[in-house]
Amino acid sequence: MKRFYTFILMTLAALGTFAQGWPEKYDGVMLQGFYWDSYADSDWKTLTNQADELSKYFNLIWIPNSGNTSDFYHSHRKTMGYDPCFWLNHNSCWGTEAELRDMIRTFRSKGTGFIEDVVINHKNGLNAWADFAQENVTGPVTGKTYKVEWDNTNYSQICSTDEANRNPNSGVAGRIKGAADTGDDFDGFRDLDHTNAETQENVKTYLDFLLEELGYVGFRYDMVKGYAARYTGLYNAAVKPQFSVGEFWDGNKNNVTGWIEGTKVDGKIQSAAFDFPLKYAINAAFNSGQWERLADACLSNDPYYARYAVTFVDNHDTGRYNHNEGNAPVYGYVEAANAFMLSMPGTPCVFLPHWQKHKRAIKQLILTRHAAGIDNQSTILKAEATAEGFILNVQGSEAKLLLLCGKKAEYSTNGYQLAVEGEGFKLYISDDIDLSEVKGVADLPYHFTLPAGLKVNKGERCAFFEAPESWGNPTEVSCWNWDKTANYTQGNWPGTKCEQVLTMPNGHHVYKWTMATSDKKNANNGNEGIIFSYQNGSDRVQTKDMPFINGGYYTEEGVQSTIPGVTTSIAQPHALASENGAKREGWYTLQGQKLSQKPLQSGVYIHDGMKKVVK
Secondary structure (H helix, E strand, O other): OOOOOOHHHHHHHHHOOOOOEOOOOOOOOEEEOOOOOOOOOOOHHHHHOOHHHHHHHOOEEEEOOOOOEHHHHHHOOOOOOOOEOOOOOOOEOOEOHHHHHHHHHHHHOOOOEEEEEEOOOEEOOOOOOOOOOOEEEEOOOOOOEEEEOOOOOOOOOEOOOOHHHOOOOOOOOOOOOOOOOOOOOOOOOEEEOOOOHHHHHHHHHHHHHHHHHHOOOEEEEOOHHHOOHHHHHHHHHHHOOOEEEEOOOOOOHHHHHHHHHHOOEOOEOOEEEEOHHHHHHHHHHHHHOOHHHHHOOOOOOOOOOHHHEEEEOOOOOOOOOOOOOOOOOOOOOHHHHHHHHHHOOOEEEEEHHHHHHOHHHHHHHHHHHHHHOOOOOOEEEEEEEEOOEEEEEEEOOOOEEEEEEEOOOOOOOOOEEEEEEEOOEEEEEEOOOOOHHHHOOOOOOOOOOOOOOOOOOOOOOEEEEEOOHHHOOOOOEEEEEEOOOEEOOOOOOOOEEOEEEEEOOOOOEEEEEEOOHHHOEEOOOOOOEEEEEEEEOOEEEEOOOEOOOOOEEEEOOEEEEEOOOOOOOOOOOHHHEOOOOOEOOOEEOOOOOEOOOOOOOOEEEEEOOEEEEEO
């Protein structure tokens, strides 16, 4: 299969007309190359060493703010870069500026560009609350002089509504002379006054330095709710990035599209936005079985705004499982959620931990997306929830994709071949497409290794839970399991007691929950899931709501694997369904190929509509 984005094409794009916000009919895939506190996994040398592999699958990589911070400048204390201090000094906790330049050059030669995490809503002082660093450098690549200067006397470039103007401990209380904030206030660092002409020139200088001197191809604007959308439009119209996406964190589609429209300059949109409405729909569907939410109004299913949709399953903020503020990760069916994102219009952004843990499936999904020719403006032919699943059919430039998610999402697969399957999903593509490259990655091992010795008895409804280290060794762990029709753990919180069955080499304890017949209590619930909890003194500590998979092995990050041979709560393979949905009998490979007899070679097969292990 050919690579869709080569260095030559990117070079031509750079020389062409500025893409209005985001290129039209763009079929690239982006990687968020970091997560919170990913200092080891995301430093510039580590990423550069993965250039051959990453560049094969990702056309863009979004990396942390590469500018030096005051903490790192003074004491080498590492932060994520959302406390920006320097705009022209890029020796940071992620690596030196020389290493940054080398990384960008290495990936560019392989056809992959970098997106800078641009934080211009607020700024940190060098030594105090508001003493901004004065910078003046000559770029070795462009030969241009770049200068940013700040009014550290009257503080006219800081919003007068900033909390430092009211806090007597700030050292500048009552002395800040900037205009009122044009967006949401941000407590923690100084809110920049974007109405100020000098501030605007400084931002343009900074962005030009990123593009022309360092070699970035675009920007991810942090916290764009903090200042009026027109300033993002003003800056992009001036410096002309190839790619721009704003973090307008809002689940309401109209609010997000309002921000996109607000970036217009001369009637032209200047930035894409992250599809947060889709993110919330993905959570509801893949965490709680609310499949109808996948049809919610969002950017990527709107034919006009899909071009400006950057879709994602999780990011550095939502993917923090132990973080309570803004924490909204997908706790199960991670591969299925990525399959949905990678089948939709828009520009998908894969989260680094998902790539690390589910590399085989994500590689196959990306290759299948490319094989079908899906881009950010592809046409959705069908997007429909069933009682316990979802059907998505998308037309690409080369073929159609048919994605079946969840339970009982029956749909005719005539004219399609199975491309990728995993827990909770099956992805099909038109049957005349060569899938040799997709199948070529099928033998890569999964990241997670299931502990040996775990067993699920015939007809048993159960789950396993590996308690985190923070739980210690609780004397009793309880399970709470429910769906839309019943509760399976007696119906009284906290549910049914689990049995400790293993102690892992790392000291973690593994518990098993099994449903007794009398534990089932009829109920009318709005969703479905499973929770594990224990009593810690006067508090009850519990996991988040996680989707239930029979025989599933769970950690606090969600379901990790299933016991081989167990029929899970996910629908049976739809490749085995006839056009009217009837189940076919006999033995099949996982790819849907029918065998003439019971297989002689050991492995996992489909027999009478269920996964079977042949030993």
